[in-house]
Amino acid sequence: MKKLITWLMLGCLLIGFGVPTQAAHQGIKTKYGYIELYDPDTAIYIKPVRNQRIVRVPDQVVVDGYNVRIIGVKRKAFKLKRIRTIYLGKNVFLIPKRTFNGRKKRIIVKNTMTWQAVKKSGDGKFRLTMK
Numbered sequence: 001m002k003k004l005i006t007w008l009m010l011g012c013l014l015i016g017f018g019v020p021t022q023a024a025h026q027g028i029k030t031k032y033g034y035i036e037l038y039d040p041d042t043a044i045y046i047k048p049v050r051n052q053r054i055v056r057v058p059d060q061v062v063v064d065g066y067n068v069r070i071i072g073v074k075r076k077a078f079k080l081k082r083i084r085t086i087y088l089g090k091n092v093f094l095i096p097k098r099t100f101n102g103r104k105k106r107i108i109v110k111n112t113m114t115w116q117a118v119k120k121s122g123d124g125k126f127r128l129t130m131k
Contacts, residue, residue: 030061035070044094045073051082059089075099093117100124
């Protein structure tokens, strides 16, 4: 069994996949928040950098000179109590269920695909606005 795990780890390192560590679990820090790479050109938003009232999930960010589209958010991305307004970018469409439960403030989206994903995500008491 140990030999199999060793060969799998070696194969992962040769292919380019790294073994997850505690630092990698937190994600890549950007101007808007922490993200986790989903594919080489897409990512998932983990959490904001600091506890703030307005959170903006951008359409895309630049990581090491490459444009990375943010296509989703994690379930506990908006668990901070101080958040009042959430702006979701036009590329966001992967939203887990019960992400916005407990939110009583505004969520502002940019396109219909994000609108439908937020509606399916739960029965929070938030005001959903489309811009």
